Amino acid sequence: MTQKKSDPISHLVDESEEWKSTRIENAPPDLYDPSQPRLGRRESEPHAAEVTYLRDVLSTNFPEGRALWDLHHYFIASKGVFKGKKIDLQLDISFFNELTISFAIPSYDATMHEGKVPDIGINVLSKSTWRADISEKIETCKDLSIPVYVVFSPYLVTSKRYAPPFLRAYILQEDGSYKQEELRAITIEEGGAIDETQVLDLSDKLPFRLGLMRLKQQFLGGKPLFRLILIDPLEMKVLPTRREKEVEEVKKEAERAKKGAEEAKKGAEEAKKEAERAKKEAERAKKEAERAKKEAEEVKKELQEYRNKFGELR
Secondary structure (H helix, E strand, O other): OOOOOOOOOEEEOOOOOOOOOHHHHHOOOOOOOOOOOOOOOOOOHHHHHHHHHHHHHHHHHOOOOEEEEEEEEEEEOOOOOOOOOEEEEEEEEEEEOOOOOOOOOOOEEHHHHOOOOOOEEEEEOOOOOHHHHOOHHHHHHHHOOOOEEEEEOOOOOOOHHHOOOOEEEEEEOOOOOEEEEEEOOOOEEOOOOOOOOOOEOOOOOOOOEEEEEEEEEEEHHHEEEEEEEEEOOOOOOEOOOHHHHHHHHHHHHHHHHHHHHHHHHHHHHHHHHHHHHHHHHHHHHHHHHHHHHHHHHHHHHHHHHHHHHHOOOO
């Protein structure tokens, strides 16, 4: 999660404050000059790419839920040192498995949604905030009873202790504590097959499992890049983005069309064979009729000869 050093990491909100994102308020004026190149977002390209990717996958595969990205989340703590206080928690990705918000929002205010917390909160580690993401925010998420809190590093931005491949999940237990699980190995190389031994199965809390993919692209200086992937809870396959799903549907439709064409061709060949069989049968029937006619004529001829010789039969 990237922010300005002057921004609070996870702070209490005064009762007089209007609940809204402080990113825009605290940002300097945009003095964009069309003739000059822009610096873009404060996050690195890998950070922005992975947040965008995760939101895409969640929105595509779980349309009944709601995936939020890069927002402030406002809650009232129900326990812990901030019990009863308003808390501002910044998450790169939050996912609500059952939440309908049809409009775009500047921030998530839990008091407007019956105090609902996300089923999972995710922070992509960055150089400026990784220490807070794996310390203070864990306690905040635990106090809010967020079922799963996840951190991962797309490339080396932390100390060697958390060097990638690194994925850590904090899983809420019945007693309110967090159980910690990690992945420090690759689940899949981009374009390869999944290693089933390197998957975090959280399907009892979430409609997917977690894994790590090593991407083909590298970061500046040849550093490897990693991706947090969501895996189907029933099949061992990576859940697709919207574009991947569309390509998959086009491919399936093409396969269905090909199968239909093959079945139609097979049907036409069967119909042709049946027509040939019918033709042969008709020819046999015609020959049989001709033979019967010929035999009848011969019998008639023999009968006439007999009459001529012996007269009418009595």
